[in-house]
Amino acid sequence: MPFDAVGFPTDLSSRSGRGRFFVGLWHAFRARLRDTSGRSQPALTAGLLREARDLIADEAHWMQGAYERGGRRCAIGAVQAAGRSYGRNVRRDAAGALLSVANLHGHHSVESMNDSLTHAEVLAAFGAAITRAELGMGRRL
8 A cells, every 4th residue: 555644744843842743643654554454344354254264174173062172163263263363353343244144043142053053054154154244244243
């Protein structure tokens, strides 16, 4: 992304000292980052869900009844593990997309869905959540 200086202070005469200028510059820069990496991130959300699905794609790495144990994970445990390298909003959107799919199938939580469905059905739920995320239809929590 090219630097266009939008939102950055340009009038140095109103600042009292060099330090205040850099503080203002920092705050403007952070605000600009928030604007470009806000909650509307369908590609990142779908990417996180794909990574989570890949973690449990092999049935030997999937489990029911606990989040994580011995290298095995449930659906939410996989989202948590894959989400460590993503921002909070992306993690929230991914969990929300998966929850909306669980709700569509009559479950009150992703954990309930994970514990009552087969491995293939949980992977299919991830597929539906990925599609919802790509279309911007994920549920916001």
